[in-house]
Amino acid sequence: MGLARRRRALGYSQEELAQLLGVDRTTVGRWETGRIAPQPAQRRVLAAALDIGLHELDVLLDPLSAAGEGGADRRTGSSPGPLSAGDPDDMIRREFLRVLTISGALAALPVEEVEALTDGVRRSNPADFTRMNGHLWQVYRLARSKGSVSPVVRDQLTALSEALDGPGSEARSLLGAAADLFQLAGEVAFDANRYADAAASYTLAASVSREVDAYDLWACALVRHAYVEISEHRYGQAAQMLGVAERLAGRGDGALSTRHWVASVQAEAYAGLGDLGACERALDRAEEVRELPSDGGSRGWLRFDGSRLVEERGARYVRLGRLNLAEATLNEALHHMDLASGQSLRRRGAVLTDLAAVGVKRRDPEQAVVYGREAAVLARASSSGYLARRLRSLSDEFGPLARDHRVAELGAEIAALQGAP
CATH class of the missing domain: 1.10.260.40 (lambda repressor-like DNA-binding domains)
Known part of the structure; x- marks a missing residue:
């Protein structure tokens, strides 16, 4: 067939x-x-x-x-x-219902926060959904536990579905908000290691974006989808998907940082493929984001401003086995984090995990344990499935180091983390 x-x-x-x-x-x-x-x-x-x-x-x-x-x-x-x-309205309604079935509630936000947000959503006119989505992205970024935002995202999906069903609804005018919200639903699922749910949400986001020629939204949905491929070590497929995203970003708004984010994630795919030259060139393209205005024309669904490029470069060097370069770059990233305020636990934990990975590759149990334990503490504090997944990948690489009792104890801590696959 x-x-x-x-x-x-x-x-x-x-x-x-x-x-x-x-x-x-x-x-x-x-x-x-x-x-x-x-x-x-x-x-x-x-x-x-x-x-x-x-x-x-x-x-x-x-x-x-x-x-x-x-x-x-x-x-x-x-x-x-x-x-x-x-019937476009009917098709989109059905897709909303499908996403509703996979975006089940996890841990709840504080009651007063849930009530305030959901009441605001219920009062919103269709034209306000984009503004509400932007607020939800901000809540997602600030939440210690990303899964705790799931009930609020679900309520927003319900409200948007009801708006499409309402009298005089114009589905096309809501599609941008739908593509935005599908990406947020995918992020919540991805952090919880629910790859199938995340991929389905990103696919819907890309499909809806295409309906209204929203090239930047479309490209960002593909970038997020590529992260699923990278997490499954399918770097070739990720690179192909990112190539499409690059072309779409080229047709989008030049004031946005979309094309630079695409380049940053392309660097990760190339690192997975072992191509240092392509990785460096992609990182250099990503660095050009600094030439944009300070806000980069950012949106709720797009917050790439280059502030993470140091730690991302370090992570790529770890993947490529350039350990001295990786360690120096990652320590620089930690230094920047120490000077800044309000850094996310997940972000710091990722850098610590990469530093632990340098120790593992060097067969240095002391370095692996010191950084790995600190990352595990942050993973528990944030209930981050993403950090748990990264640490589980780290423990899979312990090999002969696991004969060291300290490394074995770290492995047991990692295995006990909530959200570890």
Whole structure:
């Protein structure tokens, strides 16, 4: 079937595509053999994942029906004919409902904070959703536990879905807010190590952004999706996705820092591929963000201002095995953090984890334990799934060092962290 060929051409296994879409692998298999067809809400997400339009998807699913040959359409029971995007309002409502099913509540925010935010959302007119989303991004960034923001994001999704269902609703005017909010939902899921949920949210964000030619939003959704690939060590796929994001950012608003963020994440993918030259060139492009105005035209969903480039450069050097460069750069990053105020626990913990990784690669148990334990303390304090995941990857590299009782104890601490996979 054409669907299977397209999947293989993009490098996906059935399991990987199923995870991306939030369905079972057998469902993908049935689509490919023609036993069942994707539901309307799944079609748009599937088309986005395969990087094709809805009509092209129809052709892959059922060439004869899409070409107008044959009898009734097996999906609808009606006479054949092209299945276009259909009713945009209905399609978007269905996608919101799908995301609502995967954005379940985790730990709650303080009651008074939840009530204040949700009351504000319920009072909002559709035109206010972008402003409310910006406020939610700020709450997300300041929250010690990223998962605690999930109930508020869920409420905002519900309110936006209800606005689309309301009388006189114009779905297109809300799509930008929808793409923004899907990315935030994905961030919450990603921090909790729910990769399938995160990937589904980012795919929806990219799909909705494409509907309204919101190139910067679209590019940022792909960047966030690339992080999922990087976390699974699929650096080649991440680099391909980031190449698309780079082209989209080139069509976006030159006053925004989108293209510089793309370059920063490209550096991480190239480091994973072992390409020092490409990594350095990408980091140099990212450094050009400093030439933008101080706010870089930032948005809630885009906050790349170059302030993290020192620590990111250090992390890339760790990946590439340039340990002396990595250690000097990461210590510089820590020094900057010590001078600044209000730094996130997750961000500092990531730098400490990278310094511990330098110790592991040098087979220096003292360095690995000192930095690793401090990072584990921050991971517990923040309940960060991201830090727990980074530390678990660190412990997987202990190897012979684990014979040292101090390293073994650190491994046990890491294994006990909430959110560790």
